[in-house]
Each structure stands twice: as structure tokens, then as C-alpha cells.
Amino acid sequence: MTVIILSTLLAVGAWASQQTVEVHLDNSDISDERGSTVWTDNHLVRHEEHLKSEIFDGSNSECEYPFEEVGNGCYFLSDIKLSFEDAQTYCNNLTHGNTHEVTLAMLDYSREEDQALLDAVTAKEISYWIGGKTEDGTHWTWLDERDINIQAPFWYWNEPNEADNQCVVAHVSTESDQRKRSYLYDNNCDDSMNFICQEGNINCPIGFRRIGNHCYFSLYYLLNLSWQGARDYCQSLSVHEGYHADLAVLGLPDQEDYHLMFNLVGGFPYISIWMGAFAETDCDYRWVDGRTLENSSIFWFFNNPGCGSQDCVYLGHDMGNNRTYLADTIGSDALPFVCQMFKNN
Numbered sequence: 001m002t003v004i005i006l007s008t009l010l011a012v013g014a015w016a017s018q019q020t021v022e023v024h025l026d027n028s029d030i031s032d033e034r035g036s037t038v039w040t041d042n043h044l045v046r047h048e049e050h051l052k053s054e055i056f057d058g059s060n061s062e063c064e065y066p067f068e069e070v071g072n073g074c075y076f077l078s079d080i081k082l083s084f085e086d087a088q089t090y091c092n093n094l095t096h097g098n099t100h101e102v103t104l105a106m107l108d109y110s111r112e113e114d115q116a117l118l119d120a121v122t123a124k125e126i127s128y129w130i131g132g133k134t135e136d137g138t139h140w141t142w143l144d145e146r147d148i149n150i151q152a153p154f155w156y157w158n159e160p161n162e163a164d165n166q167c168v169v170a171h172v173s174t175e176s177d178q179r180k181r182s183y184l185y186d187n188n189c190d191d192s193m194n195f196i197c198q199e200g201n202i203n204c205p206i207g208f209r210r211i212g213n214h215c216y217f218s219l220y221y222l223l224n225l226s227w228q229g230a231r232d233y234c235q236s237l238s239v240h241e242g243y244h245a246d247l248a249v250l251g252l253p254d255q256e257d258y259h260l261m262f263n264l265v266g267g268f269p270y271i272s273i274w275m276g277a278f279a280e281t282d283c284d285y286r287w288v289d290g291r292t293l294e295n296s297s298i299f300w301f302f303n304n305p306g307c308g309s310q311d312c313v314y315l316g317h318d319m320g321n322n323r324t325y326l327a328d329t330i331g332s333d334a335l336p337f338v339c340q341m342f343k344n345n
Helices: 047-054 084-093 111-124 227-237 257-265
Strands: 002-012 017-026 029-031 035-038 069-070 073-076 100-104 130-135 140-142 166-171 183-189 194-202 209-211 212-219 243-247 271-283 284-287 312-318 323-329 337-341
Touching: 069 111, 073 111, 084 100, 084 130, 084 140, 084 194, 100 130, 111 166, 111 183, 111 194, 111 284, 194 227, 227 243, 227 271, 227 337, 243 271, 257 271, 257 312, 257 323, 271 323
Parallel strands: 130 194
Antiparallel strands: 002 017, 017 029, 029 035, 069 073, 073 194, 100 194, 130 140, 130 166, 166 183, 209 212, 212 337, 243 337, 271 284, 271 312, 312 323
């Protein structure tokens, strides 16, 4: 028999410790001091505790209690069992005192994120409700109304397969220790199961409205200010802790710009509203978050920017042509404006 000493760094929450594990080589198997196989048939088998520590490593997490970081998201894995409907209500109630909306967890945002969440289920070896269901037994949707792809391999190979089971559960397949994985199954919605809650979109503060992934505030015709006056007003608004308000911007990675531009000014005939961009020097335009607004940007009206004394940027809407665009003008002009909530750096 050969004895091998392995040193393993285990991280749980914000704590890390160095652990030495003694394993014993006997023929083809290596077992640790707890008797759990970590090497068999020339294949490394990650110990359950190691897998858990890799997934639930909160040392650099931005997730707030009771959420923990899984992949790139914040999730709450329950230790109680409820029906599907009661589990969703429980998740919704976790928004109390929290700046984010909370729902039962959903897949299909990215392959990596889906894999991380299913790995978390595998590590816990518990079945969990997640946020998918059907009304007719054939058309499956997530709670945010996205369709669930029935062809996706996150379903178990013969699921969904029972018309009376109309809610989705993530369950560990234990057919083989070497191929232990979690899949989606259909399940009776009235069964009591553990569940996973997902921290989602920001809850908009009072007075703000959601457009896409962001929160916006405007008084439109009720208040017209200079560009600087509008910016001062935005920065004075009360928002969630850890956030601030400023004049609205375009071009963020999670913004649908054309949809946003129309939503900000659509329905207001020939309206022009201040946006959070200005000329730092002559014809050198920047957004208030520090990004450059290129003079070649497709957002600009065809003969803009004008530069010179026209040093501040507004969003215009031409009702006749049903077009929205950016243009620059003198910052002392009095215009309506739109504020946006941003997370602090």
C-alpha cells in the first residue's frame, strides 16, 4: 500500500483553511481518511465537500445575506420544503429590505450560468423547485414569460413526460457516481420541495420607472432646467444605498439603446430632453459615467455634433419621421430631462 499526502485549500464563505488529506493507494482506488473515493479507475473524483467549496465560495461575493454566489449570480437555496406556488411567494417576499426583485431561479441566461446552478444542485444532492411551468402540458415557460426550450439538454433525456406534472424541478441523477449530474424534470406543483430563489432586477425607487434593466426618472414638461441644473437635480434624488442618480446615458452593455431612446421620448411630440453627455473640451464628448461619446456614433442626428458653444447633449424625437437621435445645444437652454439610477463603483 502506498500513502500519498494531498494538501487542499478549502474555502467556505469568507473563511479559508489549509487541509491535509491522507489518501491510500490500493490497486486502482485512492480513498481519503474519511473513506470517500477520490480516485478510481484512473479518474479523479472530486469529493463532495470540495465541490461544495468550489461552488459556494463567497470570499469575493457581492451577494447579500441570505443569498450566496453561484456562478455569476446570487441565489438562495432553501432548507425548507414548500409547494411550487408557496415557494414563489417565499422568494418574492425576500425582496423586503433588498434592492433586487427575487423569483424562483430560472435557466437559459447562458450555458455557463445554467451549468453553475445545476452543479450547485448536484453538490447539495437535494431536489429544488426552479421557476418553470406549463399550463397545457406542452408549452413550457419560465416565470419571466420566456419559452423553455424543450430540446435543451438541461432536461433529463425523457423529460418532460407526464401531463399532470406542470412545474419544473432540478433533480440529481444518481445512476452513476462518475456521472452524477442534475437535470430538469416535470413534477406535481403541489408537492413539497426545497427551492432556489434568484436575485434578479433592481427594484426601482419610488418615482422611477423600469425600462429594460435600468430605472429612470423624469418630470418631462413639469420641470425644465439648464443642463447643469438638470444634473444637479438628478444627483439630489433619493435612491437605494450603494447607488446614485445622474442624467441618463446610452450605450451600456445591458441597454437596448433604440428601444430605450424611443421609450424616453416616444409619445411626446417633438420633445427634446437633456441626456448625460457633454463636451469636455471642444467637440470631445463624454458621458457622465466617463465613457467617450464618439463623434462618429450612430446616435447623432445627421449634421451633429455642432461643437463650439453647443456643449451639452439632448435626445430628440421627430414625430414627423418617427426618429430619435442625439444632438448638442447650448447648456444654458431650459429643457426637460431624464435621470437614471447607477450602481456605485
